[in-house]
Amino acid sequence: MVWEAREKSPKLVLLLTPLLPAGAALSRVLCHGALGSISPFLTFYPAVVLAALLAGFPGGLLATALSAWLATYQWSAQSGASFSVTSVDRLETAVFLASGIFLSLLVEVMLRARARAEKAEVRARCAAEREQAALAIQRERNFLRQVIDAAPGNIFVLDAAGELCLVNEAMARFHGTTVKEMEGRSILEYLKGPQEITERLCGENREAIAGKIVNSEASFTDAGGRLHHFESVKSPVYEEDGSCDKLLVVSNDVTERRQAEQALKQNQELLNSIISGIPDAIYVKDTAGKYLLVNNAAERFIGKRAAELLGCCDRDVFARQEVPAILRENRVGHDPAEVELFEDTMTDAQGVRRAFLTTQGPLYDAQGNLTGSFGIARDVTEQKLAEEEFHKLNEELDKRVAERTEQLELAMKEQESFSYSVSHDLRSPLRHLNSYAAILKEEHSANISREGRELLDRICKASSKMGKLIDDLLELARTSRAPLNEESIDLSRIATISSLMLRQSDKARRVEFLIAEGIQVLGDKTLMRIVMDNLLSNAWKYTVQEKVALIEVGMELMDGQEVFYVSDNGTGFDMQYKDKLFGPFQRLHGAEFEGNGIGLATVKRAIERHGGTIWAEGEVGNGATFYFTLGREALTYPPQLRQNSAFN
Structure with a gap:
């Protein structure tokens, strides 16, 4: 003291x-x-x-x-x-x-x-304090350096002459250099762009040094040549005496944000364009029932522009008689968990009563809070009218079908009666005719002249031909009305049996059959035997003029569907007459080839009974191929398909 x-x-x-x-x-x-x-x-x-x-x-x-x-x-x-x-x-x-x-x-x-x-x-205390202060200042400087270097944006300090006093790592990376290289150099060395932009930025720098905080936007090219858009804030840096000869610039790269904003804008425009172009009336309301969005279809129905509708509620837009529909629409606000679908009728701007199918549902924000509702109303007036017309047509069609069914039943009965008549009434006199002709030929031939015997032979042949025609007609009738019993069928085996029967009928002929093995199908065995017998007989008949006849049975894939075929190298036919092939009593060849034109018609009816189709391809002198489907997949693929055919 x-x-x-x-x-x-x-x-x-x-x-x-x-x-x-x-x-x-x-x-x-x-x-x-x-x-x-x-x-x-x-x-x-x-x-x-x-x-x-x-x-x-x-x-x-x-x-x-x-x-x-x-x-x-x-x-x-x-x-x-x-x-x-x-x-x-x-x-x-x-x-x-x-x-x-x-x-x-x-x-x-x-x-x-x-x-x-x-x-x-x-002095020692002062020295220690100075050293601690220096260390604290250095730590603070290091901390500030780490902070500005860690900042994603470009941060730098300029003096009045435009020289860089301080630069962070982000700024150096953007320009493809180092902090040491940049500090002390003029900012003009790194401003690459039009002269007017450089002059504007320098003017902003002078305003900031004069004591004004300046917000700036500009685009710069990085070291890789990519263009980036920056938003910058330029602030004055004051000395202890209050003077200012430096400015701090903090620039944030908003390129991705601008791109996202542009993409969002484009998406919004696209969405608005789509919503505007949709013919259904679309609207969005807030929780108070006020319109936030309406599309063109809604504008046309209400008769007002969107600018007039936004901010209004239904009571401001529709007439009083539409109140029930308004209350129904507002139910979304009372039960926001449900999406409603209902039909209603309302009057449009022209006073026409129209029917609508409306879908309404709630809208939520990211936190799950109810923010409003949406609605999509489809004008189904024309559809309703079409449905009414359709119901009328259905009733008329049902009436016609009933009448047609009755007619068909009558026709079936008549056909059965016809078949009975053919099988009994026609066969009986035909058998008598054949018997009398045989008796005349065997017991009284000596009393008959040579010309009479020739006429008697013609009568026998005609009678036999008529009997064959009757049999074919009966087979065609049975094919149409016989019940369909579907089962697994070995089509290859049926074709083989038919080929053996044909060989037995004329052992002198040289005919080579190529039948693919293992073709399993689902169908009626009787009808499929009729199909193969007729198709192979047809091929056998039209290859009679060939020295070595080739007949092939197989299966190939067409557009993913199994197609069966029977091919031959016989006479063939002109494709312009292909539509006549499967008609009853239709023949494309002369008397040199026997037949009555019933076989292919029978084949067509049998195939159609299986839900399939049949067609043919041919060329005069180069054979023919008949294709057919059964409306069902084959159960087993053959080991060799069309690619290995002898006709390829």
Whole structure:
């Protein structure tokens, strides 16, 4: 505390120093009785030491001198007239003076040593504080450097001359260089673009240095030649004295955001275009029932533009008689978990009553809160009218079908009656005719002339031909009305049996049959035998003029469907007459080939009973191929398909 007082007010302390010897003299007077004849300088030593402590060596000298004078004066005052200065007194005074000077000097030396120690301590403390402050500043700078380097945007500081004082890593990466390379160089070296953009940016920089915060947008090319769009904020950087000769620029690359915004805008335009082009009326409402969106179809129905409808509710748009429909639409707000589909009728802008099929549902935000509702109303007026007309036509058709069914049933009965007549009424006289002709030929041939015998032979042949025709007609009738018993059939085996029967009928002919093995189909065995017998007999008949006849049975794939075929290298036919092939009693060849035109008609009817189709391809002199399907997949594929055919 003494040292602090001396340091704060040295002159005041020096002026107060004489008070210490005075106090010592006063204490000597007050304690005279107790002290007696003890040396008068005894009470002044503490005063000298205190004065030296307070005021240093000058204060100690002053206190020593005053104390010596006061002690001598006090001593003489006590002795009275008998006072005389002896050598002892002089010695004692000299000792006091020397002691006071010594003590003052000693105290001064101690005080100065302490002052030096304290100053050294202060300097050391200041140095440590400066070092800590420097470390703190360096840490703060490193932290700030890490922060700006970690920032995704470009951050840099420019001085008034346009030189880069500070650059972050993002800025350096964008320009394909390093921070050290960029700092200290002019920003103009990195501004690549039209002159007017550069001038605008420099003008913005001057405004920022003048103390204004400037928002800027510009596009720059990176080191790879890719164009980026930036949004920048330019702020002034002030010195401690309030002056500003630098600016801070923070630039964010908004290229992806702009691209996303552009894509969103395009998608929105596309969506609006699609919604506008949809013929159904589409609308969106908020939770209060006010329109937020309507498309062109809704505008046409209501008779108002979208600008007039947005912000309005149904009560502002529709007539009072439409209130039930309005209430039905508003049910979405009461039960937002459901999407409703209902039919209703409303009056359009032209006053025409129209029917609508409407779908309504709720709309939610990302947090699941109900934000409104949507509706899609399809005008089904024409559909309703068409349905009514369709019902009328169906009723008329049902009536006609019933009538036609009755007619068909009658026709079937007549056909059955016809078949019975053919099989009994016609066969009986035909058998009698054949019998009488045979009796005449065997027993009375001697009485008949040669010409009569020839006529009798013709009668027998005609009768036989008529019998064959009757059999074919009966087979055609049975093919049409016989019940269909479907089962797994080995079509290859049926074709093989038919080929063996044909060989037995004329063993002299050279005919090569190529029949694919393992063709399993699902069908009626009797009808499929009729099909194969007729097709193979047809091929056998029209290859009679060939020295070596080839007949092939197989299966191939056409558009993923199994197609069966019977091919031959016989006479063939002209394709312009292909539509007559499968008609009853239709023949494309002359009398040189026997037949009555019933076989292929029977084949066609049998195939159609299986839900299939049949067609033929041929060329005069180059054979023919008959194709047919059964309306069902084959159960087993043959090992060799059409690709291995002998006709390829």
